[in-house]
Amino acid sequence: MQISIFRSETNTHQNYRLPAGEIPLLSALVYIKETLDATLTFSAGCRASVCGTCAVRVNGREELACSYKVKPGDVIEPLQYHPVLRDLKVDKERAMATLKQGTTWLQEFREASLSHQDEKRTEKQTDCILCDACYSACPVFAVNPEFLGPFALTRAFRYTEDGREGDAKSIIDTIQTNGVWDCTLCGECTAVCPKGIDPKMDITMLRGESVKHGHADPSFATQSFGTPDFGGGGFGFDPNAGF
Amino acid sequence: MIDVLIIGSGGAGLSAALAAKEAGASVLVAGKMYPTNSQTSMAQGGMNAALGNVEEDHIALHIQDTVKSAHGLCDEDMVRQMCGDAPRTVEWLESIGVPFSRLNSDTQGIKTIAQRQMGGASAKRACYAQDYTGLKILHTLYDTCLKEGIKFIDEHYLLNLIVDGGLTPDQTAKGATFLNIRTGRVRQIDAKSVVMATGGYGSIYHGFTTNMYGATGDGIAAVLRAGGALSDMEFIQFHPTALKHSCILISESARGEGGYLLNEDGERFIDELKPRDEVARAIFAQMKEGRRVFLDVRHLGEKKLMELLPQEVELCKMHEHVDPSRELIPIKPVAHYSMGGIDVDYALEVNGIKGCFAAGECSNAKVHGANRLGGNSLLEITAFGRFAGENASKHALYASSKPADDSQRKRDEAEIESLFTQESSESFYTYREMLGELFYEKVGIVRNNVQLNEALEEVIAMQVAQKRMGISDKSRSNNQNLIEFLEFKSALLLAPAVISAAIARDESRGAHYKIGFEEENDAFKKHLVMQWKKEV
Incomplete structure (x- = not known):
């Protein structure tokens, strides 16, 4: 062969x-x-x-x-x-640096009563072996080399979900720039992960957490309508058009 | 000049780095790969600590089991310290976020950690994270190192320790020389104290080991060259259950959770939860009689297997084309762990080199003796990794800050240079295979003096032949061929140390089993220590 x-x-x-x-x-x-x-x-x-x-x-x-x-x-x-x-x-140095950039560690330990269900919440995410397969598959890097990328965000999610994390907000605040909102949710990372991890889902979950902590999708903030958007995103009523 | 230079970035190195940093020292971790690539990631089953979360357990029982398994060759004070430190070490790992498997209980903190049975243990004592315990400890240690701002230099291959007052009783470590794998340049790093955390020498058994390619004992060889002492080199643990064709490890927890060993007639032939040396010999005896041996976990059912041993299921499917929930897993015992290594004292300081400490598989802290218990290696790397880091930072407080001269670096530069000019008429890759086969065959699970002496002669012949070997890749940068040759040289340097200790030990004890001397002999209830002396 x-x-x-x-x-x-x-x-x-x-x-x-x-x-x-x-x-x-x-x-x-x-x-x-x-x-x-x-x-x-x-x-x-x-x-x-x-x-x-x-x-x-x-x-x-x-x-x-x-x-x-x-x-x-x-x-x-x-x-x-x-x-x-x-x-x-x-050279994996740049990719590895995303962990530092995303502060993907336990920020502030608090003792917790963890159960088998708690273990399950981050079991898959903590199977990550840092092989960089997801990083290589992620198309966002073609346009934004500063992006945190799938494995760093999965790791960020893993700590925010940990019952022992006393300051999840700090991680959530850190991953707003070049982070959760820059992902296109294309799912390439999930498709290639050799450990069956689903970074796309983790990023989706992190978006939900971000909103809970008072953050918003910056692509909405930069759009021209100053009123709340009730879904739809790309199309909708533009109050300044034609009036 | 940095305070503490840590060589090796696996679990022991990272634990040492965090402890040294906590103690106020400046720390640098140098490794030949990236930190999370290390062999610690391969530890599966668990980490022992007498927490008593599942059933009654006591530190005294943990000590007793460890001492019993060591067959009289451990230092009970060191065992006491390690087992006594275990609950505290788990507490530390809990505080940095290690995602242990959990029980459903109404308790708090480490009382919620699940514990499983391992061989030779009198209680369910191994804390685990599914069958990824080493991986998850290692990655959490790494995350914490990033949090603490620990500095790393990756892809630096250790060449030699730099010592002041070479080969004298007072010689002191002053740093080390490295080959920067990316640039091909030799670099000297000065330090007030050094921690060796460079792993074991299981890869001498190339092709017959669960170990990764790079487990060639580079650090142990460097200590030997620098005049430090090695001990108990003849004690190599064979893991009973590696996949037959790929030598990939199937964790002991598979038996701990209820897996059986069967021969090809479908008979069980040994209590599967005996210590590893006994189980490995029983399997070897079956194979000698021409019977194949299998691990049977079918009765555990697919659901339980996926819950407790997901990695094993995957590896069996991938490498052996076997679905463990329906089929038998073909296995054989292969080299897994080196009990011997760098001889250290009660402070983990290397005997023969002041200011140099050693922790983890590279060291012989005399806690495993003639046979290591499953679950005690992850404990050793974290508990003693921290201890080595603390002691190294204390040493750095009063150590001289006068750096060594550049004579070692110059010698190493010349040595590397000569490899680029040396003609290579024979491939060291062939010899690497030969060395692995020779060791499995003649320095293996069951030994005899005739074969050991033959092995010694063959190894010495290989050392002579080494002059005809060399590198065929002449690139200066990213030369993997060169690194593999240097690794092979480490293995070949340690090979006669292993064999001569095995020849000298005319008895059977733990993992060392010799035909003609099948019993333990009190005259050999001692450590065989070896050290290079200055010629006079």
Whole structure:
């Protein structure tokens, strides 16, 4: 079987021939490096979908190399919106900085009586392995590199939902700029998450929380009508038109 | 000059960083990957603390179980400290927001944390977060580090410790040299004290381990080169249940929750909740007789499996094409945890290097002895990670702030330079595989002196052959080939230490089992310590 891998040195795709058989993409990359081409560069760690190191794009879709079964003709490329350091290896610093930007940590601990139901409220969100697949799939970064992005917002949601969080408002206030309202709710992040997390839903929930804390969708605020909008958004009655 | 340099950014490193920072020290964490990539993320089952949330439990019982499992090779004072610190450590993790699994109870705080059964434990003692306990602790530690403004330098590969007064009894750590993986440049970082939190050496068993590729004992090798002591290197824990074809870990909690071990005739052959060494040997004996072995969790039902072990279900489907709710899971025991490592004293300071501390799997704090209990490693990295950070910050208070000269950096620059010019006629990747197979075969679950001596000879031959190996990628920046070669060199440096200790220990104790010497022998109720001495 033949697959094609992006090589940064030449800025082209290079074909590699693999023995037939169903293997994880990561095993294929290791095979290539060990036997065909030691210069092929990628990142890998645990082999078990939990260290978040090996995400790449396969035929334009984000996958963990360790859990994707390689198929003939696959095209392997590095994550988007990350500077490519070499071949499939990217610089994650900018993406990781969104966690700091979003202050995604427990702001103020208060003791709580947590139940099994409370555990369930953030079980999925805390499965996040920071693989950056969602960040790479998010189209907002094409227009706004300052966007907080899906994984940081999911993590923000996880702390605001935690019964031990004594100051959820502080997180909510922080994620208003380049945050919850900048998402287009396209759902690409949810589609590619290898852990089955749903950042789109988390962002939707955060919007609700934002409103409760007195924030509003800034795209409404900048529209020309000064009266409350009763739904509809894009179309409606413009009081200044034609009168 | 920074106060505390922490090398390694897994659970132990991050716990140390937070404790050192809390104590008022300036802290820098250097790691070869990004912090959340570390092997801590792979710990699944839980973290022991005698909270007694589910059934009666006492710190004294936790101590007793740990000591029993250690087979006389632990230091009871250290065990007492670790087990005694456990409830307080869970309380700390609770306060930073670790999302533990919960009970339905009318209580508050850590009394609401669910606890499960693990092997060798006399009570349900392991606090957990589904089967993602390590992942969730690690990520919460990282979030807290960001909150506290801890500084990180990622993608820095440790080359050597910098010590003042090399190979003398008073030698002191002054920092370390690193290869910046991105630029390919050697960098010196000066520090008043150093914490090693660099992980274990399970990846010597390349291809036969649950460990990640990079668990090659880099930090332990660096301590050995700098003149520090290593101990109990022969004790390597084999985890009974790794997936047969991929060596991916299936947590002990699968058995703790009621899973059985079956041979291919459908018979149970061991009490599944015995300590790991006994279970691993029982499985190995079945396999030696030509029988395949399976883990059976079908009777738990799909709903309970998805509730308690969601990650395991996913991994079985992915890597073994098996649905655990309907089918048997093929397993084999593989190398999982290194009990031995950097020899430390009661303050976790490295014996032989002042001002250098070690915590987590890289260290031998003598709490696991000859066999670690499931649930005690996450406890060790957090409780002793913090302890190492506190002690390192205390040391920094009175340590000299005069930086070391640049002689170590120059030596390391020359060494790296020579790798770029060295001809490589043999691939170290081939030897990496060979080393893994050799260790699983001859330094494995059941050992004998003939095979151990053969293994030692083969490893020495590999060290000689190492001169013919090298890197074929000559790029200065982002050279993964170079890093993997350096990692292989660490593994190959430690390999004879493991084998010679195994040869010297003519008895069976815990994870070390030797044919011809099948009993514990009181003459060997001691730690085998090794250290490089200056030639005179």
